Amino acid sequence: MPEAAFADAAARLRPLDEGARAAARVRHDQLTKPPGSLGGLEELGAQLAAISGRCPPPVPQSPAVAVFAADHGVAVAGVTMWPQDITAQMVANFVAGGAAINVIARQVGAAVHVVDVGVAAELGDEPGVRDHKVRPGTASLADGPAMTETEAMTALDAGAEVAAQLAGEGHDLLVTGDMGIGNTTAAAALVSVYCDRPASDVTGPGAGSDADTVARKVAVVAAAADRARRQNEPVAVLAEVGGLEIAALAGFVVGAAAARVPVVVDGVITLAALAAADAIVPGVGAHCIAGHRSPEPGASAVLEDLGLEPILDMGLRLGEGTGGCLAVAIVQAAARVLGEMATFDALGG
Amino acid sequence: MPEAAFADAAARLRPLDEGARAAARVRHDQLTKPPGSLGGLEELGAQLAAISGRCPPPVPQSPAVAVFAADHGVAVAGVTMWPQDITAQMVANFVAGGAAINVIARQVGAAVHVVDVGVAAELGDEPGVRDHKVRPGTASLADGPAMTETEAMTALDAGAEVAAQLAGEGHDLLVTGDMGIGNTTAAAALVSVYCDRPASDVTGPGAGSDADTVARKVAVVAAAADRARRQNEPVAVLAEVGGLEIAALAGFVVGAAAARVPVVVDGVITLAALAAADAIVPGVGAHCIAGHRSPEPGASAVLEDLGLEPILDMGLRLGEGTGGCLAVAIVQAAARVLGEMATFDALGG
Numbered sequence: 001m002p003e004a005a006f007a008d009a010a011a012r013l014r015p016l017d018e019g020a021r022a023a024a025r026v027r028h029d030q031l032t033k034p035p036g037s038l039g040g041l042e043e044l045g046a047q048l049a050a051i052s053g054r055c056p057p058p059v060p061q062s063p064a065v066a067v068f069a070a071d072h073g074v075a076v077a078g079v080t081m082w083p084q085d086i087t088a089q090m091v092a093n094f095v096a097g098g099a100a101i102n103v104i105a106r107q108v109g110a111a112v113h114v115v116d117v118g119v120a121a122e123l124g125d126e127p128g129v130r131d132h133k134v135r136p137g138t139a140s141l142a143d144g145p146a147m148t149e150t151e152a153m154t155a156l157d158a159g160a161e162v163a164a165q166l167a168g169e170g171h172d173l174l175v176t177g178d179m180g181i182g183n184t185t186a187a188a189a190l191v192s193v194y195c196d197r198p199a200s201d202v203t204g205p206g207a208g209s210d211a212d213t214v215a216r217k218v219a220v221v222a223a224a225a226d227r228a229r230r231q232n233e234p235v236a237v238l239a240e241v242g243g244l245e246i247a248a249l250a251g252f253v254v255g256a257a258a259a260r261v262p263v264v265v266d267g268v269i270t271l272a273a274l275a276a277a278d279a280i281v282p283g284v285g286a287h288c289i290a291g292h293r294s295p296e297p298g299a300s301a302v303l304e305d306l307g308l309e310p311i312l313d314m315g316l317r318l319g320e321g322t323g324g325c326l327a328v329a330i331v332q333a334a335a336r337v338l339g340e341m342a343t344f345d346a347l348g349g
Numbered sequence: 350m351p352e353a354a355f356a357d358a359a360a361r362l363r364p365l366d367e368g369a370r371a372a373a374r375v376r377h378d379q380l381t382k383p384p385g386s387l388g389g390l391e392e393l394g395a396q397l398a399a400i401s402g403r404c405p406p407p408v409p410q411s412p413a414v415a416v417f418a419a420d421h422g423v424a425v426a427g428v429t430m431w432p433q434d435i436t437a438q439m440v441a442n443f444v445a446g447g448a449a450i451n452v453i454a455r456q457v458g459a460a461v462h463v464v465d466v467g468v469a470a471e472l473g474d475e476p477g478v479r480d481h482k483v484r485p486g487t488a489s490l491a492d493g494p495a496m497t498e499t500e501a502m503t504a505l506d507a508g509a510e511v512a513a514q515l516a517g518e519g520h521d522l523l524v525t526g527d528m529g530i531g532n533t534t535a536a537a538a539l540v541s542v543y544c545d546r547p548a549s550d551v552t553g554p555g556a557g558s559d560a561d562t563v564a565r566k567v568a569v570v571a572a573a574a575d576r577a578r579r580q581n582e583p584v585a586v587l588a589e590v591g592g593l594e595i596a597a598l599a600g601f602v603v604g605a606a607a608a609r610v611p612v613v614v615d616g617v618i619t620l621a622a623l624a625a626a627d628a629i630v631p632g633v634g635a636h637c638i639a640g641h642r643s644p645e646p647g648a649s650a651v652l653e654d655l656g657l658e659p660i661l662d663m664g665l666r667l668g669e670g671t672g673g674c675l676a677v678a679i680v681q682a683a684a685r686v687l688g689e690m691a692t693f694d695a696l697g698g
Contacts, residue, residue, distance in 0.1 A: 032442050033449050034431075034556035038671065039644070039664025082383075089696055093381050098691025100382050106689070107682040207383035295388070312679075313662060315388025322387065329678035330661075333456040340455070342447025347438055 005160035006153065006251045009258035010281045017053035024049035024338055027056065031341040040309060044334035047289060051262050056339035060173030060262065063110040063328050064166050065321040066252060067094055067101060067177035068159065070118030070244035071137030073146065075182030079217040081209050082181045084137075088121035090179050094320075095128040101177055101320035108328040110175065115162055117155050118244030132158035134244050141186060141224045141241045152239040152247045156280075159251025160258075167259040173331060174256045175291065177321025178269040180245050184296060185217055187272035189241035191298035192225035194234070194275035195305050199225055202298035204268075207317065234279035242276065249273035250280065257287035264331060266324035267294035267317065271302035278306060289331060291324030292316055354509035355502065355600045358607035359630045366402035373398035373687055376405065380690040389658060393683035396638060400611050405687035409522030409611065412459040412677050413515050414670040415601060416443055416450060416526035417508065419467030419593035420486030422495065424531030428566040430558055431530045433486075437470035439528050443669075444477040450526055450669035457677040459524065464511055466504050467529075467593030481507035483593050490535060490573045490590045501588040501596045505629075508600025509607075516608040522680060523605045524640070526670025527618040529594050533645060534566055536621035538590035540647035541574035543583070543624035544654050548574055551647040553617075556666065583628035591625065598622035599629065606636035613680060615673035616643035616666065620651035627655060638680060640673030641665055 024046040029035045036042065048057035069091050075084045093099045094114045097106075105112045115130045116123055120137035123129055134154045138146035147155075166174060184206030191202045199222035205214050228240040238247055250273040256263035265274055265288050278285035285306035292312035293299060303310060311327040373395040378384045385391065397406035418440050424433045442448045443463045446455075454461045464479045465472055469486035472478055483503045487495035496504075515523060533555030540551045548571035554563050577589040587596055599622040605612035614623055614637050627634035634655035641661035642648060652659060660676040 031449070032439065032447060033667050037556055037665070037667040038449060039666065041663060041665065041675070090381065093691055093696055096691070098381060098689075098696070100380070100387060100686060100690055103686050103689045104682050107685050108678055207386055311663065314390060314660065314679075316386070316390065317388065318382050318386040326390070326679055326682060329457055330663075330675055333453050333675060336456050337449060337452050340447075340452045341449055342442055342445070347442055347447070 004157060005164060006156040006254060009160040009255045012258040013281060013284065016050040016287060018050060020053050020055045021046045021050035023055035027338055030343045032344055032347055038337065041334050041337065044331060045338045048262055048335050051260060051287060057335045058172065059335040059339060060332050062171050063108065063173040063175060064113055064171035065101060065105055065110050065175035065177045065325050066113045066115055066162055066166060067179055067321055068115045068117050068245035068248045069179040071120035072180055072182035072186055072243050073138045073140035074142050074185050074220065077140055077142040077220055079185045079213065079220055080182050080206065081213060084120060084181050087179055087181050088119050091116065091119060091123060091129060095126060099320060100318055100322050101325060104322055104325045108325060110325055110328055113166065115248065117158050117248045130162065138243055141189060142220045145240050146242055147239050149235055149239045152235055152242065155244045155247035156251035159248035160255035163252045163255025164259060167261045172261060173328065174261055174263040175321050175324040176249050176252060176263065176265050176270040178245050178249060178319050180243055183243050183246065183269050185221060186241060186243040186246060187268050188221045188298050189224045189228060190272040191275055191301050192221060193228045193237050194279050195301045197301050202301050204296040234276060238276045246273045250277040253277050253288055254281050254284055257284050262289055264289045264291040264324040264327055266291055266321045267319055268296035268299040269319055271299050274306065275302045291327040294323065353506060354513060355505040355603060358509040358604045361607040362630060362633065365399040365636060367399060369402050369404045370395045370399035372404035376687055379692040381693055381696055387686065390683050390686065393680060394687045397611055397684050400609060400636060406684045407521065408684040408688060409681050411520050412457065412522040412524060413462055413520035414450060414454055414459050414524035414526045414674050415462045415464055415511055415515060416528055416670055417464045417466055417594035417597040418528040420469035421529055421531030421535055421592050422487045422489035423491050423534050423569065426489055426491040426569055428534045428562065428569055429531050429555065430562060433469060433530050436528055436530050437468050437472065440468060440472060440478060444475060448669060449667055449671050450674060453671055453674045457674060459674055459677055462515065464597065466507050466597045479511065487592055490538060491569045494589050495591055496588050498584055498588045501584055501591065504593045504596035505600035508597035509604035512601045512604025513608060516610045521610060522677065523610055523612045524670050524673040524677065525598050525601060525612065525614050525619040527594050527598060527668050529592055532592050532595065532618050534570060535590060535592040535595055536617050537570045537647050538573045538577060539621040540624055540650050541570060542577045542586050543628050544650045546650050551650050553645040583625060587625045595622045599626040602626050602637055603630050603633050606633050611638055613638045613640040613673040613676055615640055615670045616668055617645035617648040618668055620648050623655065624651045640676040643672065
């Protein structure tokens, strides 16, 4: 891999193939069903055609979810109900196959790849974890910059590199996943800045905070976002209030888009990463597929700003890639419908 | 099979196992995730526990979709843009494997079973079609009763019998499907009566009718529903304004519930059937899983009245079981999460 995987991916990104999208829509109107009657599944198929540049698009056969894990210094600022060492425990759980993402991935036939970009614990040679640790957790964004711009760039590169590797290994559908106690605070701050929303509009309870915790979280997010707004460059915003796994996820979606592999984004953490990615590489958001609508308010802000219509809306707020992974069979079906359905002409109708 | 498969199934129906549902909720709070963070997937798992009487519930391994096909005399009354012979053509398409339901079923590993309960064409010995033809299409519900009560009962029996057969063949997850040009008119009339809603609130464009056609459809539905409201028995309502495939679907869901096999209901046609089933066998609606929310207004009326929360909301309005079938992997994942996820105790957390 080149040193600067992210810059390389950004340079290789090509526009979506709108001709293939239009061809998919024409084909949908020839299939044995009333035009438009498959609703969102038709638009999803057209998006897959635009991503792949082919109509019908290839049916993804080998999905993979990449779970980026990192810790957040802000976790000790009273913004979460969970102790920070849960991050490392959950990484061990991912490796052992006992987490929700493992179970859902098994159901849809997806491989799970765990990437350490900044867990605040020595994972040693934990088998099954890709080591891209940039630093052992960010500094607290409540007190100052979460990381340096160089560290943010290193995490962006790690994400882009993992996407290129997974695509190179034959994975033809990628799903984004995250683990990091405290990361909904960083995500809310990023969304507040990139989507220009007040902190109170984009900060939620995350993985189940009580009202006092949410109130502290809003104050932390508001102060951090105010600070980040003074930065002129989107990477500087990411460094100021982001997270290592969030930066890596931003790199991952750009890497996937550059490789023309469809990427299903999960909940509010990836959506914050996607807002960052789209600020750094304008237009990359349109290359993605939104797996679900998280109830976290920041998720809807990004979906709205990027014009993405999520596949599922089941109130999932776990992260790990669970919402994205649950949508995999629907993405596969959307491609398959375009390739395998009969036309009225063929039916003699 | 006994002669009266429907009455037999209704007699065998047992209450949902609320103890197993409660056990599933307790177990969900022990799993390695914040309590409630899997949202609707947790409730779906609890419903599978209540249906099966086991926690964790068995993971469905052999799904099947039953597509009930029949014609509607009302199709010639200007309520649809499609010629009636599309019904028979689509049955041939189902058998050939080229319809949307075939493609989606292949994606999720579901078998497709086609049942003729009243197609207005001689299908002969079309291989792959179960012959339960009650009559070659209903009479027009615009002019009088669509069928006799005896015919409605025969169709209810056919549906219950097919459910028992599929369960007996080892299918452990059933999906409802329908085909019948004109059937959204019958469905709207049934929903108007069973859910006590004005015709204009529950009548939509179906598979793509224009405004003039919808206006004619509302008038036909209103007049038919007024007539049906004078009937005292729910089976008489079904005979007056229903359809043969709708009656069979009502029988099918009761048969599935009696066999304690989870049944995923599709769009407005099955939901109208479910409203009928719930009127005939009070409480059976709560045994079902709603696969998706059809944009047809009648669908939401039934979902609301029966307290069902659909899994998907993708604007599908094709029928055939497509929306139910698309949700299959999610239903399987809901069961699997309860059975396979680690607990925090086991994690040592």
